[in-house]
Amino acid sequence: MKITLYYFKIPFWRAEVTRLSLYIGDIPFEDYRIQGDDYDKFKKTGELPNKKIAPFKQLPVLDVDGKIFAQTGAIARFCGKLSGLYPKNDDYKAALIDQIIEGAQDINYLVTLSGRDKDTERKKIARDILATKHLPKWFQFLENLLKQNTKSIYFVDHDLTIADLAIWRLLGWLKSGMLDGVPTTILDNYGSLNKLREEINKNPKVIKWMDQVYGKTI
Ligand SMILES: N[C@@H](CCC(=O)N[C@@H](CS)C(=O)NCC(=O)O)C(=O)O
Structure with a gap:
């Protein structure tokens, strides 16, 4: 599974909860921090560096094997299940x-x-x-x-x-x-x-x- 997290270049909780959860669980991921031209393009159009459009033109967005989804909670739960920091069966x-x-x-x-x-x-x-x-x-x-x-x-x-x-x-x-x-x-x-x-x-x-x-x- 190839995971890329898109967020801005700051340690804000919306991204950090997922970054740390994956890191603690030893789950490899790309921590893509949108800045510079990527940032300008994203702000204007919602386009991510993978050429997809963020569903709500907001970050964070997660890309899992080419499928993307947004919203802090959805992303944190998805990654928490992978890393063992969110239950799968409770x-x-x-x-x-x-x-x-x-x-x-x-x-x-x-x-x-x-x-x-x-x-x-x-x-x-x-x-x-x-x-x-x-x-x-x-x-x-x-x-x-x-x-x-x-x-x-x-x-x-x-x-x-x-x-x-x-x-x-x-x-x-x-x-x-x-x-x-x-x-x-x-x-x-x-x-x-x-x-x-x-x-x-x-x-x-x-x-x-x-x-x-x-x-x-x-
Ligand atoms: N409900 C969204 C809110 C996300 C959000 O507000 N993201 C901000 C950055 S912290 C954003 O992308 N702002 C850019 C914009 O709204 O244009 C979530 O839970 O992820």
Whole structure:
């Protein structure tokens, strides 16, 4: 099976959940990062470097033996099944993982909405509401789910899944200081989320990936 993941040249959770899942599972894949002319063409027409058109003119897109499909969750699940980080025969466990990925989508959407206004003053207010109301509410939901799983520090059962990787990278972005109006202390009050982050930061394959691809831990 030949797998190519198309995404932009950034370590964003939408792609990183799949890149890391494949890397952890020792599944070979091409990590195609769209930039330069490829990027301009994609932005104008939705055309990918393999000449196919992205179904929603968005990334990520996965190419599996010449067949393509999009959407972060669909791609992460497909690759998670290959790498052993998503169940093949346990619908309930799969749904528990799915709800976290969908939660990540909801959080991402709130962040996107809060950054849309071109008016600086209105954007500042939107970001303030994001940082003081929306994010704390969603972090608490995630914190509760982590606490409910008494089997491990992960979201579901005993082991790492794509749910953990998605939230790990999403949280890394949210507390990075890159988002205007969202302080780097935003996660300080969430013990279980921090434990999850620390554990994944210590994962030898994650360390190796980060070092090899980005030259640092992010
Ligand atoms: N629902 C999609 C959203 C994907 C998405 O928003 N991708 C962004 C990059 S993070 C994109 O391709 N934006 C370009 C565009 O919308 O023109 C998913 O889950 O993958």
